[in-house]
Amino acid sequence: MTARPLDGVVVVDLTTALAGPYATLLLAGLGARVIKVENPATGGDSSRNNSPYLSAEGLTIGRQDPEDLSLSMLVRGRGKESVTLDLKDPRGREVLGDLVRAADVVVENFSAGVTTRLGIDHAWARAINPRIVYTSISGFGAQGGPGSGKAMDTIVQALSGLMMTAGTPGEPPVRFGLPVGDLVAPLYAVIGTVSALLQRGSDGPGQHVDVSMLGALTSLVACEPFDALEEIGLPVRTGATVPRLAPFGVFEVEDGWFALCAPTNAFAAGVLRAIERPDLVEDPRFAERDGRVANATELHALIADWAKRRTLAEALPALTAHGAPAAEVRDPAAAVRDAIVADRGEVVPVVDPRHGLFPELRATGVPIRMSGAATTLDRPAPQLGEHVRPVLADLLHYPADRIDELLAAGVV
Template structure:
């Protein structure tokens, strides 16, 4: 796709697991040539060993054949070129230098200190290619932090405070089912990378882009003034409803749940009309927003009583007729099959490189639409080292003899 925004840019991908590979997946979806460097001694990206797997017989919990591929890799590896290179091997230094010499971006998500020990840190790469944009995604920042250990998504959720923003007041911490820390940091990493590329066009100089998972997630926690709520006596954890926005929350109906968002006077009064209780619009408890907040428990209980014996469809019909924002709470399997997100390619089918589309499994697309460019994926995930010849011989100009020698010495 030569009409993609990042067409012509080359990214050297040193990442593994989720946070880093999701960033490079987005860069690939925007048109960059992403060369994924994987260690042959360890079997490559750790995602290659994530169950379940897809093969000739479909989905399985364990790998059944050599060409079975992890669903994680099928999703995260699309539009990437895979080469093998053992960066711990002394001879890998020269190969790595050749890879980055004409590249635009390096993305890595090693623990702090590892890139320096391997000789692939920013200062080293900058000496080879002063225009390089070198993006680091880590748990606590490229320099680490006091007591900073391994950065797993749940660790970052715990430290960010986000686990105590959801759930009932008397419950323990709630872990988000979506690995939100692992997926949020890459978004900021892509923003930083593209911004640095734009700056480099004017200055000719690259730079180090440093994104921490903890900083990214905690910055979003700070977008909501939880400390201010606490100072004025508002509860931080309110369960299925949000009293300060009443009526607002998740409500049970006879056959499911619905989300209701009606914080303004117009929306709140629409709820009362939908319930057949228009007389309550002038009730001193519900007339204005401040009054509704003060009597949120009473208001939410009235709405619950109205919803609980009615089907979701009936409740939604009554609310939407009054212009009130409301929606059914969907199962993930239904949400990713929504015709709208499928038509816009924000969610796309999972494809195995040999066996094609995998049932009705869903994968992330690039959720950005351009008026004069394309974004998306047109190649399935690669096998480990599938593009060694294309990159080392075709791109770097290595001879057959050189490739055989590197392979014999377990460099690639």
């Protein structure tokens, strides 16, 4: 397939770190031409200086060669073209203005107020190109919020209430290892961007798409009725099991752990048969869901006692044979090497533009399969400023002498 959903869409990418670059990575995977604008004075996107780096010999803590790319950039920079611009220089803002004039989308994740101070906010972009879709990803929304204007993932996790949904009562808050705040907001940003493009159509105006990291993550916390649970006396933090869905949780076996999700009557009956207690299927404590919730501690103890004397190879077939949904708890290294996700392109090998394929390293793919369009990231990450000349010449039609002048002045 050669058709791509966002073929012909030009995106000016003003993002850095993770939340913004992940949004533009997905847009690139959907077929947009993503032009990544980076600050030459700071070495570009902060991800370029995230250890480890990939050299000809493999992963290293520090750069072995000035052109070694960080693993972060090799993952997040794919499918993009890199242009350097000094946005504090009027000539740099002029070039950016020309890019915006030629583009369909701008994506930025500056702290609130920074784009206004730089003179490159939505009002500026709309005056240049009324059809522009201007997408902002920030900690607390484009207008800012209480406290610091900067919001790292852990700060957002803390403020969203997420840290107090895992673990058991009395334990310290649990920071999720996956940077969910940085990864949820860009998903909504892409949904908003594509929706704005659809609403704009062929001749309509653009608009400002404003996504808050805190709002995105807190909205997911609100999908579960945690405050209602507290009101009726059910604990929010329940550790390895979830009593209100019993039998439900994570259980230890001799050689690992498995997850079990069996909240329905049919699933619960399958669990009881699997643990060799068919006599309890009709027991009033376990036959119906309300009874299982009331007696969750006893039910989970029965499963835990059965599990601790078995291996994964024994426990999982017994559960699944009786229709109980169960699966091994895998570590990330095993999970990203699953043949199913590899075959679907949801996880792909890392490719370095100089050194080629590193099949032992894994990167995120585009987890969207479409029957009539390709959704892949086929080009490796660029070196800083690699595409200055082709972008300025081919897209903006700058003559060679003007490009030379901008390069000599350090504007690009």
